[in-house]
Amino acid sequence: xxxxxxxxxxxxxxxxxxxxxxxxxxxxxxxxxxxxxxxxxxxxxxxxxxxxxxxxxxxxxxxxxxxxxxxxxxxxxxxxxxxxxxxxxxxxxxxxxxxxxxxxxxxxxxxxxxxxxxxxxxxxxxxxxxxxxxxxxxxxxxxxxxxxxxxxxxxxxxxxxxxxxxxxxxxxxxxxxxxxxxxxxxxxxxxxxxxxxxxxxxxxxxxxxxxxxxxxxxxxxxxxxxxxxxxxxxxxxxxxxxxxxxxxxxxxxxxxxxxxxxxxxxxxxxxxxxxxxxxxxxxxxxxxxxxxxxxxxxxxxxxxxxxxxxxxxxxxxxxxxxxxxxxxxxxxxxxxxxxxxxxxxxxxxxxxxxxxxxxxxxxxxxxx
Amino acid sequence: xxxxxxxxxxxxxxxxxxxxxxxxxxxxxxxxxxxxxxxxxxxxxxxxxxxxxxxxxxxxxxxxxxxxxxxxxxxxxxxxxxxxxxxxxxxxxxxxxxxxxxxxxxxxxxxxxxxxxxxxxxxxxxxxxxxxxxxxxxxxxxxxxxxxxxxxxxxxxxxxxxxxxxxxxxxxxxxxxxxxxxxxxxxxxxxxxxxxxxxxxxxxxxxxxxxxxxxxxxxxxxxxxxxxxxxxxxxxxxxxxxxxxxxxxxxxxxxxxxxxxxxxxxxxxxxxxxxxxxxxxxxxxxxxxxxxxxxxxxxxxxxxxxxxxxxxxxxxxxxxxxxxxxxxxxxxxxxxxxxxxxxxxxxxxxxxxxxxxxxxxxxxxxxx
Numbered sequence: 006x007x008x009x010x011x012x013x014x015x016x017x018x019x020x021x022x023x024x025x026x027x028x029x030x031x032x033x034x035x036x037x038x039x040x041x042x043x044x045x046x047x048x049x050x051x052x053x054x055x056x057x058x059x060x061x062x063x064x065x066x067x068x069x070x071x072x073x074x075x076x077x078x079x080x081x082x083x084x085x086x087x088x089x090x091x092x093x094x095x096x097x098x099x100x101x102x103x104x105x106x107x108x109x110x111x112x113x114x115x116x117x118x119x120x121x122x123x124x125x126x127x128x129x130x131x132x133x134x135x136x137x138x139x140x141x142x143x144x145x146x147x148x149x150x151x152x153x154x155x156x157x158x159x160x161x162x163x164x165x166x167x168x169x170x171x172x173x174x175x176x177x178x179x180x181x182x183x184x185x186x187x188x189x190x191x192x193x194x195x196x197x198x199x200x201x202x203x204x205x206x207x208x209x210x211x212x213x214x215x216x217x218x219x220x221x222x223x224x225x226x227x228x229x230x231x232x233x234x235x236x237x238x239x240x241x242x243x244x245x246x247x248x249x250x251x252x253x254x255x256x257x258x259x260x261x262x263x264x265x266x267x268x269x270x271x272x273x274x275x276x277x278x279x280x281x282x283x284x285x286x287x288x289x290x291x292x293x294x295x296x297x298x299x300x301x302x303x304x305x306x307x308x309x310x311x312x313x314x315x316x317x318x319x320x321x322x323x324x325x326x327x328x329x330x331x332x333x334x335x336x337x338x339x340x341x342x343x344x345x346x347x348x349x350x351x352x353x354x355x356x357x358x359x360x361x362x363x364x365x366x367x368x369x370x371x372x373x
Numbered sequence: 374x375x376x377x378x379x380x381x382x383x384x385x386x387x388x389x390x391x392x393x394x395x396x397x398x399x400x401x402x403x404x405x406x407x408x409x410x411x412x413x414x415x416x417x418x419x420x421x422x423x424x425x426x427x428x429x430x431x432x433x434x435x436x437x438x439x440x441x442x443x444x445x446x447x448x449x450x451x452x453x454x455x456x457x458x459x460x461x462x463x464x465x466x467x468x469x470x471x472x473x474x475x476x477x478x479x480x481x482x483x484x485x486x487x488x489x490x491x492x493x494x495x496x497x498x499x500x501x502x503x504x505x506x507x508x509x510x511x512x513x514x515x516x517x518x519x520x521x522x523x524x525x526x527x528x529x530x531x532x533x534x535x536x537x538x539x540x541x542x543x544x545x546x547x548x549x550x551x552x553x554x555x556x557x558x559x560x561x562x563x564x565x566x567x568x569x570x571x572x573x574x575x576x577x578x579x580x581x582x583x584x585x586x587x588x589x590x591x592x593x594x595x596x597x598x599x600x601x602x603x604x605x606x607x608x609x610x611x612x613x614x615x616x617x618x619x620x621x622x623x624x625x626x627x628x629x630x631x632x633x634x635x636x637x638x639x640x641x642x643x644x645x646x647x648x649x650x651x652x653x654x655x656x657x658x659x660x661x662x663x664x665x666x667x668x669x670x671x672x673x674x675x676x677x678x679x680x681x682x683x684x685x686x687x688x689x690x691x692x693x694x695x696x697x698x699x700x701x702x703x704x705x706x707x708x709x710x711x712x713x714x715x716x717x718x719x720x721x722x723x724x725x726x727x728x729x730x731x732x733x734x735x736x737x738x739x740x741x
Contacts, residue, residue: 049582052674052681072670075580091671092688113486118502120485134486212443214417302440303459306420313420320460 012149013083016043016142017065023138024061030106032059032138033099033123037114038310039139041238044084046077054095054119057084058102068098100126110135140315144307145329150239151353154308154331157241158351158362160194161233165245165365168230171373176224176249180204180217187232196234196241200312203231203244210246211345213302213337225250227344228372229337233312240312242333243363244349247372259296259338260346260369266290266336267348267367270304270318274334274352274359280322287336288320296338299345305333308351326354331362380517381451384411384510385433391506392429398474400427400506401467401491405482406678407507409606412452414445422463422487425452426470436466468494478503508683512675513697518607519721522676522699525609526719526730528562529601533613533733536598539741544592544617548572548585555600564602564609568680571599571612578614579713581670581705593618595712596740597705601680608680610701611731612717615740627664627706628714628737634658634704635716635735638672638686642702642720642727648690655704656688664706667713673701676719694722699730 020043024032034040034057041047046067048055053070065084069077074088089095096119103109110133111120124132146154164187167173173186184202191199205215207226215229222228226249233242246263248256270287284304291300303319306312308331316324316332330353337347350363388411392400402408402425409415414435416423421438433452437445442456457463464487471477478501479488492500514522532555535541541554552570559567573583575594583597590596594617601610614631616624638655652672659668671687674680676699684692684700698721705715718731 052685072582076582076584090669111485111489113484115485116481117479117483117485117488118481118504120488121479121500121502124500132489132492134489136486214440214444216444301458317420 010080010082012147013044013080017059017083019142020059020138021061023142024059024110027137028108029110029133029138030061030108031103032110032135033057033115034059034112034135035115035119037112038314039112039135039143042139042143042310044080049073054099056095056099056119058099060102060106066102068095068102070095096122096126099123103127107131109133110138136315141327143309144315145327146309146331146353147329150309151329151331153237153239154241154351154353155362157196157234157236157239158243160191160196160236161241161243162363162365163194164190164232165230165243165363168245168247168372169366169370174373175206175222175228175247176373177221179219179221180206180209181219183222183230184217187230191232191234191241196236198235200233200235200240200242201231203229205229205345207344208342211339211341211343213339213345213347222249227252227256227346229345229347231347231349238310240308240310242308242312242349242351243365244335244337244347245365245370246346246348247370249372251371252369256344256346257369259340262291262294262296263336263338263346263348264367267334267350270334270336271350271352271359271361274326274332274354276326276328276354276356278326280316280318280324280326281320283326283334284318284320284322287334291336291338299338299340300336301339302337305335307332328354328356330354378448378450380515381412381448385427385451387510388427388506389429391510392427392478395505396476397478397501397506398429398476399471400478400503401425401483402427402480402503403483403487405480406682407480407503407511410507410511410678412448417441422467424463424467424487426467428470428474434470436463436470438463464490464494467491471495475499477501478506504683509695511677512683513695514677514699514721515697518677519697519699521605521607522609522719522721523730525564525602525604525607526611528559528564528604529609529611530731530733531562532558532600533598533611533731536613536615536740537734537738542741543574543590543596543615544741545589547587547589548574548577549587551590551598552585555598559600559602559609564604566603568601568603568608568610569599571597573597573713575712576710579707579709579711581707581713581715590617595620595624595714597713597715599715599717606678608676608678610676610680610717610719611733612703612705612715613733613738614714614716615738617740619739620737624712624714625737627708630659630662630664631704631706631714631716632735635702635718638702638704639718639720639727639729642694642700642722644694644696644722644724646694648684648686648692648694649688651694651702652686652688652690655702659704659706667706667708668704669707670705673703675700696722696724698722
């Protein structure tokens, strides 16, 4: 994925176009997903600065620590490589490349210590987050990116299937043990890395971002399993809620509402829909069923090289969905101290309507 | 480790003392190691802002996304907890807590997008990196921290022992496969996470930060294995170089120089030594043997909650070593296109002299 220079050239051209529209004089990228998206290289998150400097109209330069230079695929047609030694000052090197340019956009995840050092080196500049330039471009996935997301989703589906089929035992084991198993399965099914695993059982299932711990999973409990990994640079993210015994009528009713809200969110995920309206479509179902106060989070987030990225399906976000946008649809209901449920798939807005990358069973499966 | 409120109270008192010395009006901590060091909570590296605001003389406040509030161990004696909802503006919340304070120190790893948003919210302030306040305090480890580092080092030693004893096969396997095995062993020996694994064989051993790849390890090759993990929040980091067959006289001579440089660096790591002089002690041995140009990196880095932190053993760093400083001593020689070697232990400066946390065999072990 993404090893074709043509892809990077095309992205660079679109970045430059957007820089021109926004009157950005230079783009500065360091750690985070913008850099590999634009040139195929990922900066190590360390104290030695790596930074790609893209002037609006001149050749980009990648500044890297000399130690890491051998890790860089040399792409002279894309950028000039400058390696700095252990006693050099990389901030001064970047400053020299910026020169008298005024309006600068810096990678959103760049460490603040580097931004502060650059602001000292380059006073009286206008600084913006790089997402202003890159975010909408990254959000419109091309076919190769959608293929990566689909393969990651299929791998996550197989892990969800293993939970549904009882291949990952729940009852009598701690949340942390189950989370470890899920992590191993994510790798076994083709992910390069585990991004996160939530296993939240019984009353813990009412905490949307629960950290799996020592709690031993019992019978007749709701268990929220939310997990994802990275495959060829792109993320998966899926949630399935299961029950370790026959669900009570209240559990069934609540889960039916979550499921209906999910379907409503999915149906609303059309090109041209406002992000806030997709959120509203799911939220209305939950509110109408009387659970409104128990759905405390947004309906979804964009996904790609970052597990959370634009577009966010949240109240107040008037951005319109575009073709190739990929995002989670993940409504949930959480009854504090009792139990909760969430259902999450990754969905793509396409000319043919919403395309769900995940296909694992949506029902409240009973497992052992 | 670090669950005792007394430890955090003591750290907060020292942080406030240093803020007073430096005339810092408020400290702002987000992602990164300063936050768990100071209050036991680690921020999730996500787009929802978590930030601890520590005014010089008032009660600290931890701003967290409402979703993540259940993950926080409530410590009302240490900080006030404020949870923000999905449509709130956390940057405005932080701004309100800062009020008219002028001189602000922000966590070094805080995402630039949040610093830029705060600079917009709070114009005409003076911004500094938080390391100005925290770095020297974090570098002087207390006994509980040294115990964590020692346990992590012992776990890494056992993995090095497994390589030395041939329990992790090298010849005929790819660097990436061997790296996976080493990662699994790091976990099996007690680490909570793998931080990094370098396996660099044959000519790749001449690249200090080589990314393990498809290259199959052959006979009679130098193999540099550099790896570490995180155990109870603290890092291990060790390098051993092995050879898959009888080493040539040139390999033996070169490795003897690396080993002698390591011993010289270790001996120089005394309380009161300048960091640059520890670097110089190791570097002089290599230069005197005629390999000076083939040792392109610093001699070491501090280690603790971050795998790289202050103090750095590098030319130009005139900081004096203090009791409890923990750092790597890791000279190496790299002959481009041919082979390289590095030897790394974690060392603590103590009143009784340098204390090496790693004890795995230092010799150039022949393995299969």
